[in-house]
Amino acid sequence: MNTNRLRPRPIQLLLLVPFLGLLDVSYYNVAEPALLGFPFFYWYQLLWVPVTVILIWVVYRRTPHDD
Amino acid sequence: MTTKPDYVAIGIFVAFFLLVTVMGFWAARWNRPSQTANLDEWGLGGRRFGTWITWFLVGGDFYTAYTIIAVPALVYAVGAYGFFALPYTIIVYPFVFAVMPVLWRTAKQHGYITAADVVYGNYGSRVLELAVALTAVVATMPYIALQLVGMASVLTALGLSGEIPLIIAFIVLAVYTYSSGIRAPALIAFVKDIMIYIAVIAAVAVIPSKLGGYGAVFAAADDAFKAKGAGGILLKPDQFVPYASLALGSALAAFMYPHTLTGVFASKSGDTIRRNAMLLPAYTLLLGLLALLGYMGHAAHLTLASNNDVVPTLFRTLFPSWFAGFAFAAIGIGALVPAAVMSIGAANVFTRNFWKAYVNPSISPESEAKVAKMASLIVKVGALVAILYLPTHFALDLQLLGGMWILQTLPAVVFGLFLHRLKASSLLAGLLVGLASGTWFIASDGLKPIHHLVLGSFSVSLYTGLLALVINLVVLGVVHLATSLGGKR
Numbered sequence: 238m239n240t241n242r243l244r245p246r247p248i249q250l251l252l253l254v255p256f257l258g259l260l261d262v263s264y265y266n267v268a269e270p271a272l273l274g275f276p277f278f279y280w281y282q283l284l285w286v287p288v289t290v291i292l293i294w295v296v297y298r299r300t301p302h303d304d
Numbered sequence: 305m306t307t308k309p310d311y312v313a314i315g316i317f318v319a320f321f322l323l324v325t326v327m328g329f330w331a332a333r334w335n336r337p338s339q340t341a342n343l344d345e346w347g348l349g350g351r352r353f354g355t356w357i358t359w360f361l362v363g364g365d366f367y368t369a370y371t372i373i374a375v376p377a378l379v380y381a382v383g384a385y386g387f388f389a390l391p392y393t394i395i396v397y398p399f400v401f402a403v404m405p406v407l408w409r410t411a412k413q414h415g416y417i418t419a420a421d422v423v424y425g426n427y428g429s430r431v432l433e434l435a436v437a438l439t440a441v442v443a444t445m446p447y448i449a450l451q452l453v454g455m456a457s458v459l460t461a462l463g464l465s466g467e468i469p470l471i472i473a474f475i476v477l478a479v480y481t482y483s484s485g486i487r488a489p490a491l492i493a494f495v496k497d498i499m500i501y502i503a504v505i506a507a508v509a510v511i512p513s514k515l516g517g518y519g520a521v522f523a524a525a526d527d528a529f530k531a532k533g534a535g536g537i538l539l540k541p542d543q544f545v546p547y548a549s550l551a552l553g554s555a556l557a558a559f560m561y562p563h564t565l566t567g568v569f570a571s572k573s574g575d576t577i578r579r580n581a582m583l584l585p586a587y588t589l590l591l592g593l594l595a596l597l598g599y600m601g602h603a604a605h606l607t608l609a610s611n612n613d614v615v616p617t618l619f620r621t622l623f624p625s626w627f628a629g630f631a632f633a634a635i636g637i638g639a640l641v642p643a644a645v646m647s648i649g650a651a652n653v654f655t656r657n658f659w660k661a662y663v664n665p666s667i668s669p670e671s672e673a674k675v676a677k678m679a680s681l682i683v684k685v686g687a688l689v690a691i692l693y694l695p696t697h698f699a700l701d702l703q704l705l706g707g708m709w710i711l712q713t714l715p716a717v718v719f720g721l722f723l724h725r726l727k728a729s730s731l732l733a734g735l736l737v738g739l740a741s742g743t744w745f746i747a748s749d750g751l752k753p754i755h756h757l758v759l760g761s762f763s764v765s766l767y768t769g770l771l772a773l774v775i776n777l778v779v780l781g782v783v784h785l786a787t788s789l790g791g792k793r
Contacts, residue, residue, distance in 0.1 A: 260548040268538060274519030274520075274521070276522060279522075282387070285394050286588050289585060292398070293581055297401070
């Protein structure tokens with residue numbers, strides 16, 4: 238197997254950001270500020286869906302993907 | 305729950321069910337090559353599924369009918385804690401993006417069909433292959449059974465009681481999966497997913513307006529939990545680590561199951577999978593909104609015989625019959641797609657890692673397809689019998705254990721893609737100790753997924769699957785170091 242292509246690149250660290258944003262529950266387990274009736278806990282986590290997609294997209298654009 | 309039969313809803317349900325049945329049989333002809341049927345064709349659709357087919361297929365088989373029933377039910381019962389499905393189905397995608405294209409490429413290069421194939425190819429160990437294959441099949445069986453629980457709950461809501469409708473639905477499913485293989489769920493997933501999107505978007509748009517808006521829905525749920533004295537719309541501090549560890553452990557386990565891996569391996573290219581890691585989160589958004597139906601159940605002051613009735617009852621009370629029938633059809637068909645892919649995934653494992661490994665090593669690719677077709681029938685009949693004759697909590701408990709078990713195969717399946725000096729012996733030791741310790745914890749905790757760990761003055765409650773994975777990794781590391789030092793001497 239060609240291992241060079243598997244070597245992690247710094248840009249791929251962006252893939253770890255959603256883990257940091259979501260796995261420390263203590264700082265988003267609050268009700269305020271609410272948005273459209275959603276307590277912060279809910280809209281904050283829902284917001285991570287598009288944010289994660291954008292982060293993956295940035296990495297995708299910067300990673301060779303010839304297959 | 306006994307309900308009077310709602311004939312409008314039943315009519316809509318039956319019409320959609322007939323539509324997908326025709327599609328399921330027609331799928332055998334769809335996109336088929338001229339060559340004879342082999343396991344690559346039946347079980348993986350010839351590895352030719354592009355971005356959109358993969359999106360519908362994996363979306364339909366990862367976000368299952370059971371999820372649609374069970375996540376709102378959990379949120380209804382316990383509140384914010386049930387919402388862990390959201391971070392779970394977000395952080396799974398960076399993992400999929402980084403790991404699954406590499407796994408796909410290995411499988412494509414060597415013609416692997418299952419995770420256990422990859423393991424045998426990497427390490428040449430039949431014992432490790434067998435351990436991974438057995439874990440996969442045992443973890444998948446209760447998952448198939450739970451799809452039936454999802455379907456049974458909408459049949460009950462339609463007023464169709466008894467076991468006959470469920471048996472008919474499953475026989476139909478079994479027969480077209482037999483003849484069309486993975487192409488049947490792939491084609492049906494198009495219809496099913498579009499229906500689910502329509503049903504859920506209508507629900508999250510219409511229901512809150514009938515109940516006074518989202519603010520009122522959250523307030524009603526908050527009041528209900530306060531009155532009950534348990535649960536809440538925010539987490540208690542002692543739930544932080546269980547919540548996060550459930551999300552992380554579930555995310556790492558999700559793509560180790562045969563049904564999700566089957567979707568990955570059936571893709572046309574690594575890039576198909578990368579694009580899907582960016583497109584599949586659309587389903588997560590849907591799931592997050594769907595979970596809030598649990599709170600809407602409180603706002604609508606439903607009285608439920610079982611938490612699992614919250615979604616069907618909401619649709620039945622707040623929507624006209626025809627739309628309730630449409631939504632129930634979406635959920636019912638939603639059970640067929642994952643059940644089909646799961647039985648195909650389990651059949652692939654049986655054929656490649658039991659039959660080919662032990663019964664007939666020189667089996668031809670054509671005979672492999674025949675064995676897998678029979679195995680898929682047996683798997684589904686087994687799931688049906690389990691649901692009809694065993695109590696439902698048996699399937700639930702097994703599914704809980706299954707998630708912990710399948711997570712333990714992660715090092716064996718994935719690490720070899722990135723690390724080249726690992727040996728089968730250390731992976732096997734880690735896997736077996738992980739399985740044993742996790743099973744023992746869950747059994748001694750009264751079949752609860754959270755273990756309270758005490759190490760001296762330090763104590764924490766966390767998801768048992770993740771704890772078992774840590775033990776698995778420690779054993780793996782120790783055995784690896786011990787054997788490599790021993791080798792140098």
